[in-house]
Amino acid sequence: MTIAPSVEMFDLRRRSAQVAGYVVMAGSLIVLQFPLAWLLATAFKSRGEVFSVPPTWIPREPTLEPFAYAFSPIMLRFFFNSVVIAAATAFTSTLIGACTAYVVARLRHWSSNMLMVFFLCSLAFPLPLLMITLYLTLSRLGLIDTYFAVIIGHVVLTLPVVIWLLKGFVDSLPVEVEEAAYVEGASLFRIIWSIVIPIMRPGFTAAAIYVFVTSWNEFIFGLTFTTSSSMRPLPAGIALLFLQEFQYQWPQMMAVATTATVPILVLFLAFQKHFVEGVTVGAVKG
Amino acid sequence: MHTPKTISFVATCALALSGGGAAAQEVDFMGWVGLFEFQQEGWENIVASFEEQNPGMTINYIGTPNEQTLSQAVVAINGGNAPDIIQVNPGWVSQLNGMGALTGLGGKISEETLSNIPQSYLDAMTFNGDLVGLPWIPGPIVMVYNRTLLQEAGLDPDQPPRTWDEFTQAVDAICGLGERNGGQVYGVALRSAQQPVTGLWALPLIWAQGGDVIAADGDINFDTAETRALLEWYRDIINRGCAPEFFDIQQSRNVFAQGRAGFIFEGPWVGGIVENVSGGALTMGADADVWVANMPSADGSSPRNLDNSNMLVLTKASADNPAAAAFMEFIVSDPEAVEFFYETSDQLTTPRGDLLSAGSMGEDPYIQAFAETLANANPLPIRDLQATAMLEAFALAIQSVVRGGDIEAEIANVSRAVDRLRD
Amino acid sequence: MNHVFRRHVGAALVLLLPALLFAGVFLVYPLANGVYLSFTNASALRPTSRFIGLGNYEYLLATPEFYIVLFNSVVLVGGAILLSMVAGLGLALLVNRRLPGVALFRAGVFQIWIVPWISVAILWGWIFNADYGIVNYMLMGIGIIDEPIGWFSGSTTARIVIVLGFAWRMIPFMMVVSLAALQSIPSEVLEAASVDGATPVQRFMRITLPLLRPMLVTLALLQLVKLFQEITLPWILTQGGPMNATSTLSLYTYKLAFQQWDYGLAAAAGTVWLVLLGLVGLIAMQFTRRSF
Incomplete structure (x- = not known):
């Protein structure tokens, strides 16, 4: 190119690129959000309207009746179980993961690298294979059908990811502050308590949210390691209790699916900035 | 930031520990009966009537879809958390019995109930001379x-x-x-x-x-x-x-x-x-x-x-729980509960011939048509x-x-x- | 200057201890014991078990079902990863501009990654329902098909439904990570190429893609490992049918272990799975190394 484009042409090109950008964004958002929109549309329909042809987008006679099942006492119990399990898993995984990540990041020893590689590989360990022995061990200890059993399973799932996520986070923090404090005579405990923990807080949040979401969504440990309705987390509870009775009662099923999804979405939206950064930093560095 | 998490963790441990044991007068019932809309009312009535007539006894219903009940039951049994009563398909009784999970019904179910159940049904549920399953909803x-x-x-x-x-x-x-x-x-x-x-x-x-x-x-x-x-x-x-x-x-x-x-x-x-x-x-x-x-x-x-009748079995967990056997017999033998279950679900609700031919069931041609086919019923061949x-x-x-x-x-x-x- | 831990190795070990203990008890031991069980006839239905050498492996490798299941895992997981990478990277390229509102779009897409698998499964069963599903309705409306497709009764169509379900939940993650990676490419590099007269396609093929390749390979590998473990979707939607068309290695192994209670055979299937993934990992690592 020998002739520089005029300012107007440049402007015009930029504007049309912008418009195209928005069109693409809107289009892909519509396609990707479509199933969720249909989920909501169905959840508020009556039994008759759900089978009407042509299907309606906005329910003609919106009803909350399907949600009566979604908020029945047993479902609320599943909810409670899931909250307890996810919170306890988030706490445990983040705590163990933070200790490990901090030491590994700062020690820079060949053995700590080996540990990181081991945890990465452990993500590929076939879960059903691990579950056989976990199940045998837990049942020998009489711990099947307790929160503890499910929490152990969920920590197995999440701990490796948390360690990697937090190690990336520690790596990005300057080590000089800690060293300066040490030279000035601060104890190791003080350094960790007053310097490391405060600056790692965003990392903790990202890790805890990741664990909470994973635990909330997990199905197979909840299905296998619990045997009573009072201990079952939400996904296993839904699968066992609701799929038989409501197999062809779509509004009820959609209402149940909606109530399983909304709390975790709200949590995610509240923390999404930390979360997206935490998860992508780790993955890009990978 | 730390306190709420600590509390929730402690709470978790407390709940996890309390989740295991059940008091002697509680009966855990696992099965799919309450998961079907057409059976729900009758089932809830059975539970409520039993609890009313037996103050202090509580029924905990654990809903499991038919296809998942066997594996859920085995998980519970191996984990030492067996429910007291399990609703089963006939083919599963051999498996649960082979695992040593069941307890014999001898002396636990009254002669009046047993003598009114067709012998072929009882034979199919008898393993090495022990009756281990009680027929329930004839199928x-x-x-x-x-x-x-x-x-x-x-x-x-x-x-x-x-x-x-x-x-x-x-x-x-x-x-x-x-x-x-x-x-x-x-x-x-x-x-x-x-x-x-x-x-x-x-x-x-x-x-x-x-x-x-x-x-x-x-x-x-x-x-x-x-x-x-x-x-x-x-x-x-x-x-x-x-x-x-x-x-x-x-x-x-x-x-x-x-x-x-x-x-x-x-x-x-x-x-x-x-x-x-x-x-x-x-x-x-x-x-x-x-x-x-x-x-x-x-x-x-x-x-x-x-x-393909629905059967009821008692697990070893219920060995010293008389409420379990009592509830099991109540399910198939209480005339009012059986009748109400029939009225709300339109099916045979007991294997007892005397109850099937009495009351409104005895006058229902649909029930009687099925009762007649019972003569040609064969138990599951694979034991x-x-x-x-x-x-x-x-x-x-x-x-x-x-x-x-x-x-x-x-x-x-x-x-x-x-x-x-x-x- | 050395870090504090150089002088306080004891403190470092104390902090590492929980993870080491946990890994030992809940990862290493179950893995080792699992591999051991694969050489026995252990079963929940039997009080005792004995060593049977390679018996389980012989049975497994002579079972046609096992190969179908292996094939399914490769096709379903591979298809979903390919689809979500192409779509995710494509979307990321299209919105990789300094536009106001991109953050909002990113959040809108990313929330799909949060939807529980159980909800995806219930939802998929409904939108792909043969008689009343919206997908059949729309396809018939625009004239692609004349009569409703029974998505879950055909092997190929059932596989398509599963792949779409996997991919739908994966696309957002792929997009967000690709976008972050794209934004980490210094704009001077691309501008220099642009001044040299390279077309957008040339710029993508010669500069962007090679720069992204290590990230993409890592991402694909991580998603591969993750999706290999995924059970919920086929479990709820198809129970692995019809004719095992959607039975994945994980569903098959799980069913052997916890529905047939055949620990030995399940452990053998799990061990084969471990070895195969290990090989894939080694090959993929060679691939990333060469690209540097």
Whole structure:
């Protein structure tokens, strides 16, 4: 190119690129959000309207009746179980993961690298294979059908990811502050308590949210390691209790699916900035 | 930031510890009875009546879908958390008993109850001389047919098919009707999904060819001419479009209840399901829309209905819990609860002959029609520890053959699986 | 200057101890014991078990079902990863501009990654329902098909449904990570190429893609490992049928272990799975190394 484009042409090109950008964004958002929109549309329909042809987008006679099942006492119990399990898993995984990540990041020893590689590989360990022995061990200890059993399973799932996520986070923090404090005579405990923990807080949040979401969504440990309705987390509870009775009662099923999804979405939206950064930093560095 | 998490963790530990043990007067009941809308009211009434009559006793119902109940029960038993009572299919009793999980019913159920239950039922639940299962909702699997469709296809609805050939011809005639009630009409609402029950419900069809899966020496044997004939029949009937492809139980029931299938093989719960799903559009009756008859047979005169009753078993966990045995007997024997369950679910709700012929059940022709088919009911032939897995292998063979798989190869696969599972 | 831990190795070990203990008890031991069980006839239905050498492996490798299941895992997981990478990277390229509102769009897409698998499964069963599903309705509306497709009764169509379900939940993650990676490419590099007269396609093929390749390979590998473990979708939607068309290695192994209670055979299937993934990992690592 020998002739520089005029300012107007440049402007015009930029504007049309912008418009195209928005069109693409809107289009892909519509396609990707479509199933969720249909989920909501169905959840508020009556039994008759759900089978009407042509299907309606906005329910003609919106009803909350399907949600009566979604908020029945047993479902609320599943909810409670899931909250307890996810919170306890988030706490445990983040705590163990933070200790490990901090030491590994700062020690820079060949053995700590080996540990990181081991945890990465452990993500590929076939879960059903691990579950056989976990199940045998837990049942020998009489711990099947307790929160503890499910929490152990969920920590197995999440701990490796948390360690990697937090190690990336520690790596990005300057080590000089800690060293300066040490030279000035601060104890190791003080350094960790007053310097490391405060600056790692965003990392903790990202890790805890990741664990909470994973635990909330997990199905197979909840299905296998619990045997009573009072201990079952939400996904296993839904699968066992609701799929038989409501197999062809779509509004009820959609209402149940909606109530399983909304709390975790709200949590995610509240923390999404930390979360997206935490998860992508780790993955890009990978 | 730390405190709430610490509290929740402590709370978790406390709850986890308290989750295990149950007080002596609590009864844990695991099964699918309360998961079906048509049975829910009757079941809740049984629980409520029992609790009312026995102050201090509490029933904890653990809902598990039929297909998942066996594995959930085994998980619970191995984990030391067995429920007291489990609702089971007949084929599972051998497995649970083989694991040493069950406790004998001798001396726990009154003579009055036992003497009113057909002996063949009790024999089927007796292992090494111990009665370990109490029959509950009787379930002879019979031929259920849509009289309207039979008539439209030019067949006499008062003379349903008796031989296997007549049955197949009727299926083809109905299938030729084309579209009815909002869709293609199937001759028979066969189930052939990838589930063990597909194999289970194929067993009476092997009988209907004149065959059996138990050889003269007592061994399980799928390698027979009749089994081959049945596999061919599945392949042809599905590929002709006269039976749906790979429907599961619910799908096949739905299509029948919509009036879009001439036949379905079902138990006494079919009435409640048909009326519920069709919203009252189809009614049961000897001169109404849907009625029942014995299974077709090879010669037309020796029908063998598979008995797929719901059974109740007591686990070892309930050995020192008298409330469990009391509740179990109450379920099948309390006249009012049994009657109410019948009224709300439209099925036989007890195996006791005296109760079946008394009260409003005794006057209901639908109940009596099923009660008559009980005479031709046969227990599940496979009494092996791994019966369920064997049946799943046969279900898979059905699907493969429908899709053009080689019958000999599939029979060989089933035999191989049976050999391994029998070990 | 050395870090504090150089002088306080004891403190470092104390902090590492929980993870080491946990890994030992709940990862290493179950893995080792699992591999051991694969050489026995252990079963929940039997009180005792004995060593049977390679018996389980012999049975497994002679079972046609096992190969179908292996094939399914490769096709379903591979298809979903390919689809979500192409779509995710494509979307990321399209919105990789300094536009106001991109953050909002990113959040809108990313929330799909949060939807529980159980909800995806229930939802998928409904939108792909043969009689009343919206997908059949729309396809018929625009004239692609004449009569409803029974998505779950055909092997290929059932596989398509599963792949779409996997991919739908994966696309957002792929997009967000690709976008972050794209934004980490210095704009001077691309501008220099642009001045040299390279077309957008050339710029993508010669500069962007090679720069992204290590990230993409890592991402694909991580998602591969993750999706290999995924059970919920086929479990709820198809139970692995019809004819095992959607039975994945994980569902098959799980069913062997916890429905047939055949620990030995399940452990053998799990061990084969471990070895195969290990090989894939080694090959993929060679691939990333060469790209540097």
